[in-house]
Amino acid sequence: MAIYHLSAKTVSRSEGRSATAAAAYRAGAKIVDERTGEVHDYTKKGGVLHADLILPSGETADRSAFWNRIEKHHKRGDAVLAREVEVSLPAELTKEQRQTLAVGFARELAGRYNVAADVALHAPRTLTSRDLKNNPDQYQETDPETGRKHNGNWHAHILLSACHVSADGTLGKKAVELDPIHCQRAKIENMADRERVRWGELANAALERAGHDSRIDHRRLEVQGIDREPTQHLGHAAAGYERRTGKVSRKREDFTVNALERLAKAKLAGELERQEKEIDKSIIDLSSDLKRAKAERTDQQEATRALAAQAMEKFKAKHEQERKAKAESLAQSLDSYKPAFDEIKKKIIAEGVNPEQRPLILDEIKKLLVKRIESGEAPRLYPSERDRSRSATNQADPTRIKPRAA
Numbered sequence: 001m002a003i004y005h006l007s008a009k010t011v012s013r014s015e016g017r018s019a020t021a022a023a024a025y026r027a028g029a030k031i032v033d034e035r036t037g038e039v040h041d042y043t044k045k046g047g048v049l050h051a052d053l054i055l056p057s058g059e060t061a062d063r064s065a066f067w068n069r070i071e072k073h074h075k076r077g078d079a080v081l082a083r084e085v086e087v088s089l090p091a092e093l094t095k096e097q098r099q100t101l102a103v104g105f106a107r108e109l110a111g112r113y114n115v116a117a118d119v120a121l122h123a124p125r126t127l128t129s130r131d132l133k134n135n136p137d138q139y140q141e142t143d144p145e146t147g148r149k150h151n152g153n154w155h156a157h158i159l160l161s162a163c164h165v166s167a168d169g170t171l172g173k174k175a176v177e178l179d180p181i182h183c184q185r186a187k188i189e190n191m192a193d194r195e196r197v198r199w200g201e202l203a204n205a206a207l208e209r210a211g212h213d214s215r216i217d218h219r220r221l222e223v224q225g226i227d228r229e230p231t232q233h234l235g236h237a238a239a240g241y242e243r244r245t246g247k248v249s250r251k252r253e254d255f256t257v258n259a260l261e262r263l264a265k266a267k268l269a270g271e272l273e274r275q276e277k278e279i280d281k282s283i284i285d286l287s288s289d290l291k292r293a294k295a296e297r298t299d300q301q302e303a304t305r306a307l308a309a310q311a312m313e314k315f316k317a318k319h320e321q322e323r324k325a326k327a328e329s330l331a332q333s334l335d336s337y338k339p340a341f342d343e344i345k346k347k348i349i350a351e352g353v354n355p356e357q358r359p360l361i362l363d364e365i366k367k368l369l370v371k372r373i374e375s376g377e378a379p380r381l382y383p384s385e386r387d388r389s390r391s392a393t394n395q396a397d398p399t400r401i402k403p404r405a406a
Contacts (some may be wrong), residue, residue: 005088027051055166102156124150
């Protein structure tokens with residue numbers, strides 16, 4: 001069944017990313033970053049069905065040379081190097097039809113915004129017996145040619161240069177039409193919202209030409225009149241964590257908490273509406289004594305509001321308790337990395353890094369570590385200060401040691 005998905009992301013140096021690495025990974029190619037000397041070799045990466053670098057003129061260019069020029073063109077340490085558009089390709093189409101659809105969309109983007117578009121088509125991820133054991137309820141399809149099971153996620157990555165590109169490949173100024181902040185200030189529709197509609201039109205036209213009845217819709221489910229929770233995109237980090245460990249990732253837990261919060265609010269709203277109708281009915285029944293009926297209605301409304309306020313306070317208190325627990329868990333995880341931070345600090349000092357730059361470097365390392373801890377990628381390497389003090393107390397007084405709950 002065709003499923004709608006289009007997302008827009010940035011490739012920024014402030015996040016420790018590079019355009020050369022992003023292009024090499026998506027195309028399954030090898031690119032040497034001339035600015036840093038790093039070698040990004042993804043030639044052994046499987047699942048890359050097709051890759052094509054398209055200039056606004058419709059011509060192509062050498063992938064390694066082009067993205068190295070992009071890296072050199074942007075000087076700032078927090079520069080946005082590229083913007084990525086990721087789309088889900090209809091499973092009903094053939095391999096050739098999906099390629100025609102994705103490459104055609106990339107050509108449109110390159111011509112519409114005068115940027116380069118590096119499009120790469122990826123096959124669905126093969127499901128191993130371990131994947132099926134850890135998550136037997138996940139969606140799966142069987143490839144009719146190979147007989148292997150996969151997750152049905154045919155998709156394409158379109159990497160757009162963050163600057164304008166002329167017909168001959170010369171790099172120009174920033175492509176502000178791709179910047180959502182600029183679009184907001186100029187009060188114009190941003191690229192993601194505009195292209196969401198266009199992608200739906202192109203995909204549906206391809207499905208119609210291929211003789212399929214299924215269609216995709218970029219609108220929200222409630223606008224379409226569909227009463228169900230929307231599916232959530234975990235991302236590669238959280239999905240990889242669940243595949244490796246068989247455990248629920250923190251991101252999925254957050255999705256669950258948000259869903260429960262929405263259900264609680266909907267339940268409360270329904271209860272208030274029911275009580276409001278009962279109040280209205282009681283007024284009609286007591287129409288013979290209008291003043292008394294109005295007074296009772298006021299009392300009931302105040303009681304309802306008090307009940308709602310009390311329920312909301314309990315809800316907020318529970319939410320605050322969960323937030324503090326997450327914050328404490330994060331603090332403990334960061335504390336467990338203190339020895340590693342001390343070693344990094346010593347190494348920075350030993351290498352003669354400018355004292356003014358040391359706090360900035362350590363702060364960037366800490367931000368990156370927090371992201372990895374929150375996504376579940378970074379385990380605890382050392383016992384925290386609290387764990388060490390608790391261990392010392394238990395050794396001094398063995399009677400304080402309690403058996404760990406199963």
